[in-house]
Amino acid sequence: GDSVTQMEGPVTLSEEAFLTINCTYTATGYPSLFWYVQYPGEGLQLLLKATKADDKGSNKGFEATYRKETTSFHLEKGSVQVSDSAVYFCALSDNFGNEKLTFGTGTRLTIIP
């Protein structure tokens, strides 16, 4: 079945550091890929998405590129802020008319001033 593997957390960085959170997936066909973010005490929010190979999703300074050859969708940001502290989830949908999402285990990110 489909699966998503994320780098283990927690991740702690200083403000203005470069961020990478790794995500790889296993799926049949050509899934859509997502990054969701969960701020403390809140539900998940869509951060960015990509629906086909080589697409780059971007939002709020975050970027991720759909790499079919390496089955990856790594999240990056050039300069993190304290307000980016949250849990980040990578997810996929198989696009076979099945609207369900498969989530990774999440990566907790803490940014210190």
Place this chain on the structure above:
Amino acid sequence: NAGVTQTPKFRILKIGQSMTLQCTQDMNHNYMYWYRQDPGMGLKLIYYSVGAGITDKGEVPNGYNVSRSTTEDFPLRLELAAPSQTSVYFCASSYSTEGVKNIQYFGAGTRLSVL
């Protein structure tokens, strides 16, 4: 816009008690979902619905029941609460049409403890 609203936010149950977690959305979304989130784990799908009157099991449906009598509401029922059901529960909804799929909108969650 209210989006997806879940009630209650917190609840403590005794083993064997029952309760219903409420979820309502005001976005006229056709799909609705229930997930549970255990510490250090990703979200696991409990049940989902593709429209009023239609529900289907997800990955971890045992011990739960759902109904979808209206487009707006998707309550989750725990009949005989067990400690293994201690978790944070999230309701989500989405509107899927050609070219716009799987952007799910989440509620703020219900934190449930079974003691």
